Structure formats: structure tokens, C-alpha cells
Amino acid sequence: MATEQTAQRVFTGLIILSIILLALVVRPFAKAFFLAAVLAGTFYGLYSRLSRKLRGHNNVAAGVIVSGVILALLLPLGGLTAFVVTEVSDGVKFVSDTVQREGMEGLIDKIPGPVRGPVERLLERIPLEEAQLDETLQQQVSTQGGTAARAVTGAVAATGSIAFQTVMMLIALFFLLTEGARLVKWVESVSPLRRGQTGEILREFRSVSVAVLVSSVATAGVQAAAALVGFLIARVPAALFFAGVAFFMALIPAVGAAIVVLAAAALMFFSGHPWAALFLAIWGTVVVGLVDNIVKPLLARRGMHQHAAIVFFALLGGLAAFGTVGLLLGPLIVAFFLALLRIYERDYGRPTPRPGDPATPGETGGGESLIIRPSVLSAETRERVPLSPTTPERH
Structure with missing residues (x-):
């Protein structure tokens, strides 16, 4: 008959196996x-x-x-x-x-x-x-047909x-x-965690998710508004349409709103407006392109309750590691780590000393004498430990 320890090990292995199989099912x-x-x-x-x-x-x-x-x-x-x-x-x-x-x-x-x-x-x-034109077209179609397909x-x-x-x-x-x-x-x-810890972590996830999602939409709106100002100054035809495209492109990190402004600059150049094209190229690179790196961390930090620099690097690191979905995963991973540190410090860390508590050796500074209160010592210990000069003797 299997021992309790063997049964526990087998059950742990079954749990790990079920987690792996569940991950394969959920992965798509x-x-x-x-x-x-x-x-x-x-x-x-x-x-x-x-x-x-x-x-x-x-x-x-x-x-x-x-x-x-x-x-x-x-x-x-x-x-x-x-x-x-x-x-x-x-x-x-x-x-x-x-x-x-x-x-x-x-x-x-x-x-x-x-x-x-x-x-x-x-x-x-x-x-x-x-005849030559038809032959050239046929050759190009036959050559590029597979690639196009x-x-x-x-x-x-x-x-x-x-x-x-x-x-x-x-x-x-x-x-x-x-x-x-x-x-x-x-x-x-x-959950094997203490009561309330799992709920605290889930609430932290929700707060960060909402902050990142709202900041992404708000930043896209700010970039679209900045792009619209540039379109109106350069007198781009269908400025509202290009601003709408910039809004939706701003929600795609790999594309961004600046690419729409640069495309409009190219159209203006080829339509015979080189100075307007130059203005749009500078406007799209400097103003529209940098808004995302400034506004989004400032808006997201309100929900994450973290410094803007931490939010900034969490967004970029998540994007580099996980792609588009990393814009949410990066801040969530950072928030998860910080939440665990906060919970550990609160529930498992050293207790905060209160005023009036006896000092411990780690809390005394260099060169200071350790003051031991007689009231916290037993009678036997009190006889062996000399009283502090600042403690009056009892007669």
C-alpha cells in the first residue's frame, strides 16, 4: 500500500500534468x-x-x-x-x-x-x-502570379x-x-494563499488593466487631435478622414499614428506641395510620434500608482517581449511583482516597531549602550544582567 508521502507526490505530478494539458487547450x-x-x-x-x-x-x-x-x-x-x-x-x-x-x-x-x-x-x-507590351505583361503576370497568390x-x-x-x-x-x-x-x-491575498492581486490586475486600456484610447485621441491640427495647417484634403485613420493606427503599437502623418506628407509632396510635406514630416515625427511616449505613461500611472518611468519601461519591455499584447502584459507583470512584494512586506515581513517597545540589537546604533528594561526580564535574568545606568535601582 502506498504511503502518504508517495500519494502526495503522485497527486502533485497529476496536478502539474493537468496544468500542462490545460495550457495546451487554452493556448489557441x-x-x-x-x-x-x-x-x-x-x-x-x-x-x-x-x-x-x-x-x-x-x-x-x-x-x-x-x-x-x-x-x-x-x-x-x-x-x-x-x-x-x-x-x-x-x-x-x-x-x-x-x-x-x-x-x-x-x-x-x-x-x-x-x-x-x-x-x-x-x-x-x-x-x-x-505586341511587345502584351508580351511584357504576360511575362510579368506569369512570373509574379505565384507570389501574388x-x-x-x-x-x-x-x-x-x-x-x-x-x-x-x-x-x-x-x-x-x-x-x-x-x-x-x-x-x-x-487559492492556497491567505484569505484576502488572492482578491488583492486580482483587484490590482483589474486596476492596471483599466488604466492601460483607458490610457491607450486617450493617447490615441490626443495623437489624432495633434495630427488633425497638422493636417489643417498643411491644408491636407479630407483632414478628418486622415485624423480618424490616425486614431485607429495609434491603437496598433507596431504602426502608430505618425505613419499616417508621414503618408499624408508623401501625398502632399507628390501633389506639388513640398513645404507642406516638409512641415507634416517634422510635425508627425516630433509632435505626433512623441505624444505616445509622454502622454500614455502619465495617464497609465494613475491606475498603476507607480512612477511614470516604471510605467514607460513596462510598456516598452512588454511590447518588445510579447508583441502588441505586451502593452497590457508588461504593466501587469510589473504590477504583479510589486503587489507580491507589498503583500510579503505586510504579511510576512518584520513587524514595524512601535514607540515604547524594547530595542533589539539590530536597531541600536554604533557606540550606543543597549538599554534593557527590568520589567521585561525574568527575576533570574534580572540578577545576571546589570541594570543600565539610566535605570534606577529598586530598593
Whole structure:
């Protein structure tokens, strides 16, 4: 018959095995679950108030919040897609009509000055005979066909993966809103930590998640506003559209809002406005590009209750280590570490000495005599230990 120690070791091994298997199961949805947990913590207060107004209909309240998240994701994406499709269709129609009426020369005459010269020199090098042109096009199509097919396949796969992760995130968000309170109570009940420690760590996670999420959205708004000011000064066409694109690009750390301003600068340069392009390039690099590194740490530190420098390096370190999701993971890891240190110091560290308590050898300074109160010594010890000069003898 197995001993108690052997049974405990086997049970520990089974727990470790179950954790590994659970990690393999959760891994495909890890990012979706993580983002859902962050959003659930952010919107839980709103969910509670909405649930009370709906007289305890928790599913309806969670459905309203999830629907709002869906609209917040789809409406800007749909508007951007519609604008791009409209502009591309108008551009194709303009090129087609111009070529039919005035030919290629008329189309070249409508190209802005900085671009017209390179285009004319490029056309001079291309054979204009129809047979040679057809042959060249066929060769290019046959050569680049495989590359284009792979690129399209990769783009479709990436889009499908993003859509799948988004759907999983929304489903997880719904259940975390409705069952979040029960889940937290269960985690606290099975946690091996002391009573209240698990809840304190979870509250710290929620506070940091909300701070980072709110600061990211607020920083994107500040960058979009700064970009809009630059667009208006440079008289960029469709300034509001470019500012909206800058807002959503600011939410993507690998892209950022500055890239939109630089793209607008390139458009202004090729349209014959070099000074406006130069202004936008400087504005996008100095103002819009640096706002993210200044505003986001200042806003995030309010929820993290940490110095702005710690928040700054936590954001950059998380981004470098984990990619886009590291913007949340980095501050969470730092907050987790600091919360553990705070809990250890409070619950397991040395007790803080109170005024009037007897001094210990580690608390005495160099050259000072140790004062021992007779009241805290036993009678036998009191006879062996001489009294301090400052302690009056008892007669």
C-alpha cells in the first residue's frame, strides 16, 4: 500500500500534468481570453449598474455591452472600408475617362509636377509597341502570379484568424461579465494563499488593466487631435478622414499614428506641395510620434500608482517581449511583482516597531549602550544582567 508521502507526490505530478494539458487547450485562445478578461474588468462597473437598472437581467446587460463593443469595432472599420472603396472607384473612373478622351499624354499632363518627370522617363524606357507590351505583361503576370497568390492567401488567412479571435473574445467577454463574480469567489476559495491575498492581486490586475486600456484610447485621441491640427495647417484634403485613420493606427503599437502623418506628407509632396510635406514630416515625427511616449505613461500611472518611468519601461519591455499584447502584459507583470512584494512586506515581513517597545540589537546604533528594561526580564535574568545606568535601582 502506498504511503502518504508517495500519494502526495503522485497527486502533485497529476496536478502539474493537468496544468500542462490545460495550457495546451487554452493556448489557441490565450490572447482572446486575455483581452476578454481586460475588457470584462474595464466594463464590469458599467455592467453592474446596467444590471441593476434592468432588475437583475444579467444576460441582457452583458449582451448590451458586447453589442456596444461589436459596434465600436465594426462601425469605424466599415466607414474606413467604404471611404477607401469609393476613392479607389473614383480614381479608376477618372483614369479611364481621361485615357479615353485625351490618351496617355493627357493623363500624364494631369500628374503633379514632382511625379510627372519620373513617369515620363519611365514610359520612355518601356516599349510602346502593343505586341511587345502584351508580351511584357504576360511575362510579368506569369512570373509574379505565384507570389501574388501566396500574398492573397496569407492576407485571407490572417484576416480569418483575426476574425476568429475576435469572435472568441466576444464570447468569453459575455461569460466573464455574467459569471465573473462567481469565478473570482471560486479562485479565492481554492487559492492556497491567505484569505484576502488572492482578491488583492486580482483587484490590482483589474486596476492596471483599466488604466492601460483607458490610457491607450486617450493617447490615441490626443495623437489624432495633434495630427488633425497638422493636417489643417498643411491644408491636407479630407483632414478628418486622415485624423480618424490616425486614431485607429495609434491603437496598433507596431504602426502608430505618425505613419499616417508621414503618408499624408508623401501625398502632399507628390501633389506639388513640398513645404507642406516638409512641415507634416517634422510635425508627425516630433509632435505626433512623441505624444505616445509622454502622454500614455502619465495617464497609465494613475491606475498603476507607480512612477511614470516604471510605467514607460513596462510598456516598452512588454511590447518588445510579447508583441502588441505586451502593452497590457508588461504593466501587469510589473504590477504583479510589486503587489507580491507589498503583500510579503505586510504579511510576512518584520513587524514595524512601535514607540515604547524594547530595542533589539539590530536597531541600536554604533557606540550606543543597549538599554534593557527590568520589567521585561525574568527575576533570574534580572540578577545576571546589570541594570543600565539610566535605570534606577529598586530598593
